[in-house]
Amino acid sequence: MAAKSHLQMHGAARTWLGRGFLVLLALIVGYLVFEYGRISAGYDVVDAANETGELEVHIESLNDEIEALKQEVALLETHREIDREAYQEVEGSLITLQAKIQEQRDAIAFYRGIVSPSDGNSGLRVQDFKLTRGAQEREFHLRLVLVQAMKHDRKVSGDVALSVEGSEDGEAKTYALTDLLPVDADKGWPFSFRYFQDFDRLLVLPDGFTPERVHVEVRSRTRSISSIEESYAWAMGQG
Numbered sequence: 001m002a003a004k005s006h007l008q009m010h011g012a013a014r015t016w017l018g019r020g021f022l023v024l025l026a027l028i029v030g031y032l033v034f035e036y037g038r039i040s041a042g043y044d045v046v047d048a049a050n051e052t053g054e055l056e057v058h059i060e061s062l063n064d065e066i067e068a069l070k071q072e073v074a075l076l077e078t079h080r081e082i083d084r085e086a087y088q089e090v091e092g093s094l095i096t097l098q099a100k101i102q103e104q105r106d107a108i109a110f111y112r113g114i115v116s117p118s119d120g121n122s123g124l125r126v127q128d129f130k131l132t133r134g135a136q137e138r139e140f141h142l143r144l145v146l147v148q149a150m151k152h153d154r155k156v157s158g159d160v161a162l163s164v165e166g167s168e169d170g171e172a173k174t175y176a177l178t179d180l181l182p183v184d185a186d187k188g189w190p191f192s193f194r195y196f197q198d199f200d201r202l203l204v205l206p207d208g209f210t211p212e213r214v215h216v217e218v219r220s221r222t223r224s225i226s227s228i229e230e231s232y233a234w235a236m237g238q239g
Contacts, residue, residue: 147196160189166211
């Protein structure tokens with residue numbers, strides 16, 4: 001019985017070995033058939049490997065080119081930023097220079113109005129009148145520049161009287177300077193100068209009042225120098 005069992009085991013092993021050999025043989029035959037099919041279709045393993053290598057080299061070259069282009073773009077961006085800063089600097093300098101030129105022109109016109117006015121008339125005059133907004137809603141700064149044209153052998157003295165005409169609640173209304181000054185402001189407006197004098201007065205308009213015109217009376221107390229009166233529309237930045 002033992003001998004028979006040994007023979008059975010030996011036969012089973014041979015059977016498994018045979019099956020394994022057949023499976024291996026089938027795999028080899030299948031691979032050969034697969035390669036034959038690829039070769040018949042024009043596929044060459046060596047050519048494919050060479051082509052793959054060439055593609056990898058080309059891809060690496062393209063990556064290097066992309067990196068070089070990125071660096072060039074970064075360099076161009078830097079140059080553009082530098083150019084922009086340089087342009088802004090030049091533009092800022094030009095604006096500053098133009099402002100200085102305008103200031104000099106204004107100064108020349110101002111002193112020319114004192115020394116040699118265009119109309120050739122001497123005496124007291126208003127050289128500049130300007131309104132600008134103040135810090136609060138109803139506050140306004142009034143700039144007034146008085147000059148003595150042509151003749152400067154003596155001082156001119158006097159005071160300024162001012163009133164603002166407009167409407168309130170649909171009716172005409174006029175406020176004197178003393179009604180428009182802040183509570184703690186000096187109510188008087190005296191002047192005394194030989195060439196010119198510059199004033200900046202703060203006006204506070206009453207609620208509901210709409211200004212339209214400003215009437216300025218420059219009253220001289222100096223003999224032989226006449227008083228003057230001027231009227232200006234209420235407009236911001238007038239000068």
